Amino acid sequence: MRLRGMIRKESLQILRDPSSIAIAFVLPVILLLLFGFGVSLDARDIRLALVVEAPDANTASLTGAFRGSAFFIPVAYASIQEAEQALMSHEVDGIAWLRSDFSERLLGPGDAPIGVFVNGVDANRARITQGYVQGVWQLWLASYAREHGTVLHPPVELDPRVWFNPAVRSRNFLVPGLIAVIMTLTGAMLTSMVVAREWERGTMEALMVTPVRIWEVTVGKLVPYFVLGMGGMLLTVAMALWVFDVPLRGSFWLLTATAALFMIVALGMGLLISTVARNQFVAGQIALVATFLPAFILSGFIFQISSMPSAVQVVTHIVPARYFVAILQTLFAAGDVWPVILTNSSALLVMALVFFGLARRKTRKRLE
Amino acid sequence: MSHSAALEFERLCKFFVSDGMRVAALTDVSIAAQAGRITGLIGPDAAGKTTLMRLAAGLLLPDRGEIRVLGIDVVAAPLDVQAAVGYMPQRFGLYEDLSVQENLELYADLHGVVARQRSERYQELMHMTGLGPFTGRLAGRLSGGMKQKLGLACTLVRTPRLLLLDEPTVGVDPVSRRELWGIINRLVEEEGLSVLLSTAYLDEAERCDEVVLMHAGRVLGQGSPRSFSDPMRGRAFHVSSPTLAKRILQNRIAALPEVVDAVVDGEQVRVVTREAKPPELGAVLANDSQVRIQAVAPVFEDAFVAALKTGRSFVEPEFSQPDRSTKSGDVVIEVSGVQRRFGEFYAVKDVSFSVRRGEVFGLLGANGAGKSTTFRMLCGLLPATAGELYVAGRDLRRAPAQARSRLGYMAQRFSLYVNLTVRENLRFFASAYGLDRRRRRERVDWALTTFELEGYGNTRSGELSLGYKQRLAMAAALMHEPEILFLDEPTSGVDPLARREFWRRIVALAEAGVTVLVTTHFMDEANYCDRLAIMSAGALLAEGSPAELKARFRSAAQPSPTMEDAFIQLIERQERGDGLAA
Numbered sequence: 001m002r003l004r005g006m007i008r009k010e011s012l013q014i015l016r017d018p019s020s021i022a023i024a025f026v027l028p029v030i031l032l033l034l035f036g037f038g039v040s041l042d043a044r045d046i047r048l049a050l051v052v053e054a055p056d057a058n059t060a061s062l063t064g065a066f067r068g069s070a071f072f073i074p075v076a077y078a079s080i081q082e083a084e085q086a087l088m089s090h091e092v093d094g095i096a097w098l099r100s101d102f103s104e105r106l107l108g109p110g111d112a113p114i115g116v117f118v119n120g121v122d123a124n125r126a127r128i129t130q131g132y133v134q135g136v137w138q139l140w141l142a143s144y145a146r147e148h149g150t151v152l153h154p155p156v157e158l159d160p161r162v163w164f165n166p167a168v169r170s171r172n173f174l175v176p177g178l179i180a181v182i183m184t185l186t187g188a189m190l191t192s193m194v195v196a197r198e199w200e201r202g203t204m205e206a207l208m209v210t211p212v213r214i215w216e217v218t219v220g221k222l223v224p225y226f227v228l229g230m231g232g233m234l235l236t237v238a239m240a241l242w243v244f245d246v247p248l249r250g251s252f253w254l255l256t257a258t259a260a261l262f263m264i265v266a267l268g269m270g271l272l273i274s275t276v277a278r279n280q281f282v283a284g285q286i287a288l289v290a291t292f293l294p295a296f297i298l299s300g301f302i303f304q305i306s307s308m309p310s311a312v313q314v315v316t317h318i319v320p321a322r323y324f325v326a327i328l329q330t331l332f333a334a335g336d337v338w339p340v341i342l343t344n345s346s347a348l349l350v351m352a353l354v355f356f357g358l359a360r361r362k363t364r365k366r367l368e
Numbered sequence: 369m370s371h372s373a374a375l376e377f378e379r380l381c382k383f384f385v386s387d388g389m390r391v392a393a394l395t396d397v398s399i400a401a402q403a404g405r406i407t408g409l410i411g412p413d414a415a416g417k418t419t420l421m422r423l424a425a426g427l428l429l430p431d432r433g434e435i436r437v438l439g440i441d442v443v444a445a446p447l448d449v450q451a452a453v454g455y456m457p458q459r460f461g462l463y464e465d466l467s468v469q470e471n472l473e474l475y476a477d478l479h480g481v482v483a484r485q486r487s488e489r490y491q492e493l494m495h496m497t498g499l500g501p502f503t504g505r506l507a508g509r510l511s512g513g514m515k516q517k518l519g520l521a522c523t524l525v526r527t528p529r530l531l532l533l534d535e536p537t538v539g540v541d542p543v544s545r546r547e548l549w550g551i552i553n554r555l556v557e558e559e560g561l562s563v564l565l566s567t568a569y570l571d572e573a574e575r576c577d578e579v580v581l582m583h584a585g586r587v588l589g590q591g592s593p594r595s596f597s598d599p600m601r602g603r604a605f606h607v608s609s610p611t612l613a614k615r616i617l618q619n620r621i622a623a624l625p626e627v628v629d630a631v632v633d634g635e636q637v638r639v640v641t642r643e644a645k646p647p648e649l650g651a652v653l654a655n656d657s658q659v660r661i662q663a664v665a666p667v668f669e670d671a672f673v674a675a676l677k678t679g680r681s682f683v684e685p686e687f688s689q690p691d692r693s694t695k696s697g698d699v700v701i702e703v704s705g706v707q708r709r710f711g712e713f714y715a716v717k718d719v720s721f722s723v724r725r726g727e728v729f730g731l732l733g734a735n736g737a738g739k740s741t742t743f744r745m746l747c748g749l750l751p752a753t754a755g756e757l758y759v760a761g762r763d764l765r766r767a768p769a770q771a772r773s774r775l776g777y778m779a780q781r782f783s784l785y786v787n788l789t790v791r792e793n794l795r796f797f798a799s800a801y802g803l804d805r806r807r808r809r810e811r812v813d814w815a816l817t818t819f820e821l822e823g824y825g826n827t828r829s830g831e832l833s834l835g836y837k838q839r840l841a842m843a844a845a846l847m848h849e850p851e852i853l854f855l856d857e858p859t860s861g862v863d864p865l866a867r868r869e870f871w872r873r874i875v876a877l878a879e880a881g882v883t884v885l886v887t888t889h890f891m892d893e894a895n896y897c898d899r900l901a902i903m904s905a906g907a908l909l910a911e912g913s914p915a916e917l918k919a920r921f922r923s924a925a926q927p928s929p930t931m932e933d934a935f936i937q938l939i940e941r942q943e944r945g946d947g948l949a950a
Contacts (some may be wrong), residue, residue, distance in 0.1 A: 005477020009463060009470070016465040198461075206461025206522075209425045210478040211451040365446065367427045 002212045006220025013194075014224055023190050024228045028182040028236050035174045036244045046129050048072045049083040049092040053100040058144070062098065062114075065140040071132045087119055094118040094129045106144075172247070175240045176332040177301035180262065180321040182236055184295040186229040187266020188273065189287035195221060195274030196283035205367065214365045222267050229263045230256075240332075250331030258331070258341065261348050262324040266291070268355025269320070275362040295321035300329075323347045373436075374530045374562035375401040375424060380433035382419055393419045394585045397433070401564050401578070406556055408576030409566035410672070412863025413834050415582040417566035418458060421534045424564065425455040438529055451479075454528035458535045460519030464508030468499055471507050471522055479526040493521040496551055511905065512735040513544025520551060531555070533565040537572065539860070539889055541734030541904065542932045543939045549575055570864060571892075573668035581675065588675055593668050600666035600674065602644035603628075608636040609659045615875045615896060620652040622872065629673040631868060632895045634930065635915055640670045669864065676865055685818045685873050687846075687880035700725045700852060700883050701746065706755030708741050715741040718755075719908045721901050723885060725851075728878045730897035731887040732935065738906040739887040740780055743856050746885070747777045760851055773801070775852040776845035780860065780887075782837045786830030790821055790840055793829050794847065801848035815843035819873075835866030842873065853877065855886040859893065871896050891932040902938055909938040 014020045048066060052059045066074045075092055077083040083095045097115035105113040116133050118126045198204040207217060237255065240246040248255070269291050277283035297303065298312070299321035305313055316322045323344040330340045382394040394416045401407035409417045422428045424437055426446030435442040437449045462471055472493070476486055494500040497517040502510065507518060516536060523531065533552070537545045549572075555561045565576070573579045574593050581588040581596065589596065609617050618637045622630040627647050629640040639647055646661050653659055701723040708716040716738040723729040731739045744750040746759055748768030757764040762771035784793045794815050798808040816822050819839045824832065829840055838858055845853060855874070859867040867890075875896065878884050886897070894900050894914055901911040910917055914931060921929045921937050929937075 001480055002478050005474050008477075009466065009474045012470060013463065013465050201461065201464070202457055202459035203461030203463060205422075205427065205457045206455075206519075207478070208427055209450050209453070209455040209457075210475065211447060211480065212478045213447070365426075366429065367422060368429070 002210075003216045003220055006212070006216055007223050010194075010221055010224040014228060020190060020194070020228070024186050024232045025235060027185060028178075028232050029239070031178055031182060032175065032236060032239050032244075035178050036171055036239075044071060046072050046094065046125075046132065047092040048074050048129075048133070049077045049086055049095040050074045050098070051077050051080050051083045051095060052098045052102075053080075054098075054102060056103055058103045058106060059098050061144070062137075062140050065136050066096065069132070069136050072136075084117075087117060090119070093125065094133065096133060171244055172333060173329050174302070175236075175244050175246050176328040177299070177325045179233055179236045179240075179259070179328055180299060180324045181292070181295050181301060182232050183229050183259065183263055183324075184266050184269075184291050184321055186225060186232050187263055188270040188291035189284065190228075191221065191225045191267055191270030192273035192277060192283040192287050193280050194225075195271070196277050196280045199278040200280060208365055208367070214363055218271065218359075218363065222271070225270075226260075226263055226267060229266065230260065233259045233263070246332060248332050249335040251336055254336055254341065255328075255331050258324065258327045258345055258348075261345060261352070262320065262327075265320045265324075265348050265352045265355060268352050268359060271359040272355050272362070275359055294319040298322065299325040301325050320348060320351045323351075372403045373400040374403040374438060375399070375407075375564055376434075376436045377420070377423075378434040378436075380420075380423065380435065381431045382416075382423065382428065383431050392585050394423075397585075397587050399580050399587060399590060401562060403562045404556065404560050405577040406552065406563045406565060406575070407578045407580065408573055409564065409580050409582060410568075410570065410573050410668075411566075411582030412568065412676075412865075413861050414584070416585040417582060418534055419585075420582075421455070421457075421532050421564070421566060424532055425453065426450055452528060453530040453532055454523035455532040456519050456523045456534060456536060458538070460516070460522070462507040462515055462519055462522070465506060467504050467506055468510070468518055469503040471518060472503075472525060475522040475525045481526045489525060493524060496554070497521050498547065511541075511544075513540045513547075516540050516544060516548060517551070520548065524555070527559055527561075529562065531561050531563045531565075533563065535566050535568060538568060539735035541737070541889075541939060542891060542935050544734070546936065568861070568863075570669040570672055571667075573672075579668065581672065583676055596671035597666040597668050600640070600670045602663065603641050603674075604664050604666040604670050605639045605641070605646055606633070606636040606662045606664050607639050607647070607649070607659060609653070611658060612653070616879075617653075619872060619875060621647060621649065622868075624648070624652060628677055629670065629868070631892075632871075633892070634895060634918070634928070638664070640666075640674060673864060673868075676863075685876045687818070687877050687882065698725045699723070700760055701729075701885070702756070702758040703742075703746070704756050706742070706745060706757060707753045708738075708745060708750065709753045714906050716745070716752075717906045719901075719903070719906075720755075721908065721911055723883060723899075725883050726878055726881045727898045728874060728884045728886065728896060730894050730900035731885070731903055732889070732891070732894045732900050732931075733887075733903035734889055736905075737903040739903055740856055741906075742903070743777075743854055743885070743887060747775065747854055748772050749777075773848070774850055775854060776848070776850035777854045778838075778841050778845040778856060778858055780856040782834075782841060784829050784837075784841055784844060787828055789826050790829055790832070791816070791825040793840065794844060797844040798847040803848060811847050811849075815847065819843045835862050835869075838862055838866070838870065842870075846877075850882070852883045852885065855884065857887050857889070859888060859890060867893070891930070891935060894931045902935055904939050904942055907942070909942055910934075 050063050050066060052063065063074065066072050077086060080097055083092070086092045087095055095117040099113055099115065102113045114137060116130065118129045120126045198207070241248055270287065273283055273286050273290065277286055295301070298316045298319045301321070305316050305322065308316070327341055327344045330337050377397050377399045380394055380397040381392065383390045384393050397420065409420060411417055419428065423430055423435055424442065426442045426449050429443060438452050440448050442449050463474070466474065472490055481489065494503060497520065499514060499518060499521065502514070507515065510518060520536065537548055540548065552563060556563060576593060578590065579593050579596060580590045607617065607621060614632050614635060614637055618630050618632050621627055621637055621639055624647055626642050627639055628642055631638050641647055649659055699722045703722065704720045706716060706719045707714065719742060731742060733739050741750065745752050745757060748764050748771055751765070759771040760774045764771055785796070788796065791812060794812045795808060798811050803811060816825055819842065821836070821840060821843065824836065829837065832840065842855070842858065859870055862870065871893065874884055874886065888894065897914060899911065899913050900917070902909045902917070918929050918931060918934050921934045926933055
């Protein structure tokens with residue numbers, strides 16, 4: 001009866017407090033829209049300056065190839081100086097320079113008669129632009145050779161296959177990873193803040209002197225937020241599947257089960273924070289720095305863990321979101337790969353035990 | 369040790385660690401509260417009342433000593449104790465976003481009240497507290513007094529054997545206060561409850577069966593209220609003079625060596641002497657033959673002041689008369705038809721009054737009556753929704769900055785920098801008001817002397833006791849010698865001795881020609897004001913001098929009504945009016 005009373009009270013408070021609903025449902029939608037549409041790690045629509053010093057049939061064919069590519073928006077410039085100006089003023093992302101002796105040197109020995117400049121400020125985009133230009137050039141060169149009866153023999157022939165994400169859409173791994181971030185938000189941040197609110201408003205003191213057990217207070221708090229967090233998760237999955245067309249190759253039930261496990265870990269973190277923070281501001285700040293930011297940066301959600309410095313890689317092992325992001329990306333892109341899921345789930349289980357164990361030791365039905 | 373004790377403390381010690389220092393909150397406290405009676409814990413702020421309550425409820429662990437509640441050792445079995453007592457903390461934990469009914473249900477669930485007993489108990493409680501018509505209302509939308517009554521109802525949802533009430537009446541309007549006492553008395557008489565109640569209002573001591581007087585973590589005495597006041601017999605007097613203003617009379621008498629206490633009490637001055645003989649007034653009143661001295665029955669407060677007042681003498685403050693463009697008697701504050709709305713809620717509705725130069729003008733009302741909101745509008749901190757406000761001849765809507773430079777404001781909460789020293793705070797406020805270096809030094813020295821803070825110049829202000837903090841805050845508000853001083857609840861939570869000193873400073877300030885506006889929820893303080901306005905629920909109920917206001921409610925049943933009587937009648941009249949309107 002006591003537990004039921006606590007759960008009912010907490011649920012009523014959630015329903016009446018617009019800010020809990022906002023954090024649980026509105027914020028996920030905003031983050032999803034931001035990461036689904038706004039942030040993209042793919043380079044598309046690269047504006048490429050084309051400088052053709054001596055136009056002829058060959059250059060026309062090559063510029064046609066650039067125009068035909070889905071990645072480029074070619075813009076013609078009369079001279080390399082003008083193109084450089086455009087690059088500096090960010091009107092274009094790169095330059096392809098077809099010099100006056102282009103046709104002469106085309107099949108001759110020595111260097112390729114094409115110059116490529118890219119803006120290296122955004123290193124990621126620069127590298128991709130470089131690769132794409134090279135790709136277009138290689139393809140065109142091969143077809144040119146075929147047309148002219150000669151066969152081009154590159155030293156190694158590359159025949160790429162992209163696995164798991166054939167369309168190479170960053171959305172396909174960003175959106176699933178976001179689920180971990182969103183659940184951290186409700187689980188750790190919201191939970192620690194609502195416990196702190198009870199301290200701030202003096203309601204905790206009144207609760208403590210009733211015959212209620214401390215575990216009833218705790219469970220009564222966690223159950224509604226577990227439901228809220230899982231609701232946020234389902235909303236995110238639904239949007240991922242139907243708004244962003246992210247394929248889910250694993251089973252939905254396994255996704256729900258692992259998400260529930262992660263939710264428990266996140267609630268454990270929130271609970272642990274609430275044992276030290278007794279006002280909402282402090283609780284929010286600790287939750288931000290200790291749970292939300294690591295889930296964002298160190299979980300492999302945006303930045304690959306394997307490309308981090310080794311010291312940082314070690315640190316990521318204590319970030320619970322890391323394990324869940326691995327599970328999510330596997331479930332969405334690859335399917336029920338049991339070894340991956342079991343290893344990461346057991347890591348989550350250990351963390352849940354650690355957090356709840358610590359919180360239990362620190363929670364007393366006293367004011368000090 | 370008696371077996372009928374509901375609560376026993378044996379040589380209890382409790383320490384807290386603050387800034388690495390061990391501070392004793394309770395030292396060697398031994399108390400016994402009898403079953404079936406009301407025991408009052410009386411003492412100023414920081415006396416250790418709340419710590420004692422929390423220890424009794426099992427929320428804190430004692431460092432030494434034993435606590436037995438209803439015969440149970442609290443340290444060994446806190447849950448058993450919590451199942452048998454009802455505890456209402458100072459800020460009762462009502463869930464403001466739950467309705468009255470939902471709050472009740474939560475506590476019924478937590479206390480394990482069985483379903484079939486509930487509706488009957490709810491009805492009883494709602495009837496007792498008068499909250500019946502408001503069960504569907506959110507707790508956050510209740511008035512201060514109603515919240516307090518709901519808090520009490522929640523702690524009573526399963527009849528406890530011992531009720532622990534931590535300052536249940538602080539800041540509550542007098543009507544609700546009287547009702548709360550009515551409920552408590554009925555519980556003790558009808559249900560045989562034992563009650564331990566703490567309070568900072570000394571007049572409530574008389575309502576308790578037993579009183580424990582506490583100061584700075586120690587028990588100074590325990591006994592019936594009469595056992596405190598009886599030894600004071602023959603030492604209490606009423607002094608009045610038709611020619612001298614009561615405030616001036618009081619100030620002069622207070623300076624006498626044989627006088628322990630002198631306060632304005634209604635239209636007279638209440639004097640308590642060191643020995644059982646009337647004060648020798650000849651020295652201060654020359655040959656005023658019309659002065660009347662009359663022996664009166666002592667009250668608990670006399671004993672309290674006599675017990676706590678140590679040898680320290682009060683330095684009469686001197687305030688220079690700053691040159692003014694206004695003459696005495698000119699209207700310096702004009703408020704007409706002022707409203708302030710927060711969303712749907714009217715914090716202040718249609719308030720008008722005016723204050724003349726050199727007056728002490730009081731705004732009297734319970735918490736949430738709209739006093740602070742009115743103040744913030746007068747200081748230009750909050751724009752009015754409607755109406756006109758003129759301060760020192762400036763329209764606050766057009767020239768708030770100009771008006772502000774001529775007034776000083778002391779906020780309700782301590783609003784100085786706790787990690788700056790007393791001197792640094794004063795220096796900062798002096799420079800914030802644009803005083804030059806030489807003037808700044810002069811004013812800082814003046815403030816340290818006038819407010820008796822010399823010994824504390826290099827103390828961080830956060831470490832000061834509340835009474836000293838209030839002095840510092842008042843000093844800071846006076847750095848630029850304002851013509852008008854706003855004091856928002858300056859004496860709230862301050863012990864009675866500090867309150868007396870505070871009022872002597874206010875009176876001295878007014879004598880020097882400074883206009884003082886002060887809010888308070890202490891009814892007895894209203895008698896210090898030249899004129900006052902009584903506010904309730906955002907509306908101004910009455911305005912006038914204390915004598916005028918009280919005279920309006922003089923009747924055969926109440927030949928000499930107190931300010932509290934007047935207040936209660938005004939509120940009841942307002943509520944009847946509301947009832948008719950609704």
